[in-house]
Amino acid sequence: MKAVILAAGCATRLRPHTDDRPKTLLNVGGVAILRRTITSLLRLGFDQFVIGTGYLEHQVRDAVADWFPGLDVEFVTNPDFRSTNNAYSLSLLRPQVDGHPFILLDGDVVFDDRVVEELLERGPDCLAVRSVGEIGLEEVKVTANAEDRVLAIGKHVPVRSAMGESVGIELFSADTSRRLFEALHRRCHEQGLVNEYYEASFQEIIEQGATLYGVDIGTLYATEIDTYDDLVAANRRLAARPAFDVRVDAFRVAV
Numbered sequence: 001m002k003a004v005i006l007a008a009g010c011a012t013r014l015r016p017h018t019d020d021r022p023k024t025l026l027n028v029g030g031v032a033i034l035r036r037t038i039t040s041l042l043r044l045g046f047d048q049f050v051i052g053t054g055y056l057e058h059q060v061r062d063a064v065a066d067w068f069p070g071l072d073v074e075f076v077t078n079p080d081f082r083s084t085n086n087a088y089s090l091s092l093l094r095p096q097v098d099g100h101p102f103i104l105l106d107g108d109v110v111f112d113d114r115v116v117e118e119l120l121e122r123g124p125d126c127l128a129v130r131s132v133g134e135i136g137l138e139e140v141k142v143t144a145n146a147e148d149r150v151l152a153i154g155k156h157v158p159v160r161s162a163m164g165e166s167v168g169i170e171l172f173s174a175d176t177s178r179r180l181f182e183a184l185h186r187r188c189h190e191q192g193l194v195n196e197y198y199e200a201s202f203q204e205i206i207e208q209g210a211t212l213y214g215v216d217i218g219t220l221y222a223t224e225i226d227t228y229d230d231l232v233a234a235n236r237r238l239a240a241r242p243a244f245d246v247r248v249d250a251f252r253v254a255v
Helices: 031-044 058-067 084-092 111-123 174-190 199-207 228-239
Strands: 001-008 046-052 073-077 102-106 110-111 124-129 141-144 150-154 165-172 212-218 222-224
Touching: 001 031, 001 084, 001 111, 031 058, 031 110, 031 111, 046 058, 058 073, 084 174, 110 111, 110 165, 111 124, 111 212, 141 212, 150 174, 150 199, 165 174, 165 222, 174 199, 222 228
Parallel strands: 001 046, 001 102, 046 073, 124 212
Antiparallel strands: 102 165, 110 222, 124 165, 141 150, 141 165
């Protein structure tokens, strides 16, 4: 199955740490975020990778080649990364991913391997939702019915009605992949909505009848590194855990 990782943005909220490197190459717990992600996905059986790049993309390409020689990976550049958002970056991956089942991850997510295992056990189409802990107004939130079918997703969702926070990891079937890329193309390239989050396209296909399920990950660890405080908190959390083994054939190490 294909794994899609979006790593195009400038991460201005993490400056000066991202002045000279992409956010996905920042070390968390002594290991670069992107290296953690690819290692975990390889262990879990993903064997094809598509990485959306932009800011300082040569560093991403060089790092992946150094860490994973021979990896089946395609890089797709968003040349307009400074003026567009992740929906546009994802839309550019249509030739590589449209019509294929795939897992989608933001390039700044640090997660316990078990989170992805939960999605694989549930099966597509689904997304990881964190219900434990505080949910901020600016987070992408999810509401769902009694069967955990997603009804609404986005920052606009009221906290009081939310199932939880979307952590930036989603698993799609081939059919939903086609629907999603049709929506992304229509919104980004026909309507010019280049500066929106991809969850807007999720919402559109849901309203058109697509089924997505929220998978509550409970206390499993998954966090996005958006700010310096996020970076400090993640390093503090991982410092209390066993070191992450970068060998692909190593046993899973929960974080």
